[in-house]
Amino acid sequence: MKIFGKIICGTLGFIVGGPIGLLLGIWIGHSFDKGFNQDFGNFFEDKDPSKTQAAFFESTFAVMGHIAKADGVVKKAEIDAAEQVMLKLGLxxxxxxxxxxxxxxxxxxxFDLxxxxxxxxxxxxxxxxxxxMFLEIQILGATxxxxISHTEMQILYQIGGAFKIPTSQIDRLVEMVIAQQSFYQSGASGGSAQANAPSIEQAYKVLGIDTSATEQEIKRAYRKLMSQHHPDKLVAKGxxxxxxxxxxxxxxxxxxAYEMIKKQKGVN
Incomplete structure (x- = not known):
């Protein structure tokens, strides 16, 4: 049981406001002690970057294997997806x-998820x-x-729940990742025909916005996604x-996708 907050805040409260200040200080100190006991210790703890990297790496492939097995049989396409991720990472x-x-x-x-x-x-x-980024990799494996089967979606929801991410946000992320795959595949197809080119609808889905989005909304979505996926920032975070x-x-x-939307909208 932690009482340091009560002692410190109570003492300061008494000095400043007498008996009333003492009571107020004890109440504030109690809230601090309670919060510190639950979360603040973890908040101030300086995490070892190597531990973060190891946890991210192992969980990425372990959870990918769990999702692949979700429907009972690990399909060749799912094994190929894991191989593709390993190949992209140069492992x-x-x-x-x-x-x-x-x-x-x-x-x-x-396996205990x-x-x-x-x-x-x-x-x-x-x-x-x-x-x-972890969720996006899992969605790539699931698709x-x-x-994505119902069982695979339930696993994605379970992962989201562990991090207090609502199911609606998981649904939106799934739509974005699928759109990004389609957009990339269309652009990398090498075909010159218009039919092979990425569509403007796909571009909007890549940014996670509706085709009716305003110029400000487009820019805001783009900047947020670029910040979330900036390689240097991600490495710095572990x-x-x-x-x-x-x-x-x-x-x-x-x-x-942003450049395509800018061109279509005439945005500078």
């Missing part, structure tokens, strides 16, 4: 072996950009076979450096 040797081990652990029968997420909660709860390439690609997709 080789020991790092690749760790990723495969985590993926296999995630698809095992006894809540226990796995606890490491992320401890190290990343106050870093929303990292959590969003590997062309759609994202493993191996994932810089993926964050950079995300930034490029957002930039391309």
């Amino acid at each position: 080789t040797g020991e790092k690749r072996a760790k990723a495969i081990k985590a993926f296999n652990s995630g698809k095992s029968i006894g 809540n226990a796995q997420l606890q490491g992320l909660i401890t190290n990343c709860a106050r870093k929303p950009s990292l959590i969003q 590997a076979d062309g759609n 994202m493993p450096e191996e994932m810089v390439k993926m964050a950079t690609e995300k930034s490029q997709e957002i930039q391309s």
Whole structure:
């Protein structure tokens, strides 16, 4: 039981306001002690960046394996998606072996999702950009076979719930990631035909906004997403450096979508 807040605030309150100040100080001190006991200790704790990186890396592939197994059978497309993430990250040797081990652990029968997420909660709860990047990677894995099943969505909701993210926000993020995939694939198809080009509707979905968005809303959405996916910022917050390439690609997709919308809207 912590009483330091009551003692300090009560003493100061008595000096300033006498008996009434004492009572007020004790009440304030009690609130401080209660808050410190619950959250403030974690807030002031200087997290070890290497622990954050390790938790993010392991959880990324373990949860991806869990989602892949959600429908009972791990499909080839889901394994390919995990391989694609490893390829994008340039994982080789020991790092690749760790990723495969985590993926296999995630698809095992006894895998405890809540226990796995606890490491992320401890190290990343106050870093929303990292959590969003984590969720986006999981959505990429979940959509590997062309759609997201009800079971996979429930897992995504469970992850969101662990970080107090509402289901509506998860739904919106899923829509954005699917749009980003479609936008990127259309742009990278290499075809010159208009039919192969990314659509303006896709561009709006990449930014997570409606086609009726105002110029101010477009710019606000763009700046927010670019800030959330800035590679240097993500690494500074504890994202493993191996994932810089993926964050950079995300930034490029957002930039391309924004440029398309600006051109269509005539925005400078």
